[in-house]
Amino acid sequence: ELKVEQNPLFLSMQEGKNYTIYCNYSTTSDRLYWYRQDPGKSLESLFVLLSNGAVKQEGRLMASLDTKARLSTLHITAAVHDLSATYFCAVEMGYGKLTFGQGTILTVHP
Amino acid sequence: DGGITQSPKYLFRKEGQNVTLSCEQNLNHDAMYWYRQDPGQGLRLIYYSQIVNDFQKGDIAEGYSVSREKKESFPLTVTSAQKNPTAFYLCATAPLGTGNNEQFFGPGTRLTVL
Numbered sequence: 001e002l003k004v005e006q007n008p009l010f011l012s013m014q015e016g017k018n019y020t021i022y023c024n025y026s027t028t029s030d031r032l033y034w035y036r037q038d039p040g041k042s043l044e045s046l047f048v049l050l051s052n053g054a055v056k057q058e059g060r061l062m063a064s065l066d067t068k069a070r071l072s073t074l075h076i077t078a079a080v081h082d083l084s085a086t087y088f089c090a091v092e093m094g095y096g097k098l099t100f101g102q103g104t105i106l107t108v109h110p
Numbered sequence: 111d112g113g114i115t116q117s118p119k120y121l122f123r124k125e126g127q128n129v130t131l132s133c134e135q136n137l138n139h140d141a142m143y144w145y146r147q148d149p150g151q152g153l154r155l156i157y158y159s160q161i162v163n164d165f166q167k168g169d170i171a172e173g174y175s176v177s178r179e180k181k182e183s184f185p186l187t188v189t190s191a192q193k194n195p196t197a198f199y200l201c202a203t204a205p206l207g208t209g210n211n212e213q214f215f216g217p218g219t220r221l222t223v224l
Contacts, residue, residue: 033212042200043153043215050210088152095160096141096204096211097168100152 002027004091006101013079013108021104023072023089030067031092034074036085037103043088047074079108113137114216116201121221123188123195131186131219133201142184143202143213146170153200159184160206188221196223 003026013019023032031050035043047056049065049072056063060083062075072089086105090098117132133142141160145153155168159178173192178184188195198220202213 031211035215042218043202045212045214048210048212090153090213092211095158096143096206096213097155097158098143098153098213100154102152103150 002029002091002093002099004089004099004101006087006089006104009102009104011104011106013076013106015080015108015110016078018078019076021074021076021087021106023074023091023101025070025072025091025099027091027093028067028070029091029093030065032065032072033090033092033098034063034072035088035090037088038085046087076106081108081110084108114201114203114214116199116216116219118219119217121219123221123223125223126190128187128189129221131188131199131201131221133184133186133216134182135184135203135216136182137203137205137214138181139203139214140181140206141204141211142178143204144168144174144176144184144186145200145202147198147200156186156199194223195221197221 005024034047047063052067054065060077065072086103088103090100114135123129143158144156157176159165175187200218201216204213
């Protein structure tokens, strides 16, 4: 059974600081997705990582995938309040089925 | 206007009642999925369908049923057998066969049992 674990589960950051969210998974996969969820809202796709060594960047967020280590990271650079949300990683095991991590609740404060 | 629609946005159910949640898409995506999200938790897969008239159970299918009579529609019925149905329900779609199985999510239905 595939297990996906994120850490930390809660992250309180000061504006302007950098931090990394980690996503570990238990079974070989080379497809991983990152999503953002605002309170009471649906999920918004952030990044699609489809191979070992993939790196994607959008604004202050950068995601990477190491399939050998079964690890993905979501790096936040110079955090701003607008980045406050819950971030999920999801690992694909074939047939388009995704297994989600527990989510990381990010709060950015002045 | 392309996208995924779910209705209703909020739904209240009395114990013992069956209710049906609607999910419609005009993205021409082959695959459709239903997830359940409980407060402070991740998403768990209920059912999924990759082709019309075919669907498979996910991780928590007990107490739920689905149908896929049209490519555009994948309704979810929450039956009285589901003991704790209060949750946020999300429908998703994916194109499949493109090398990228990224899923796109609808706005969700919040179900509360009274």
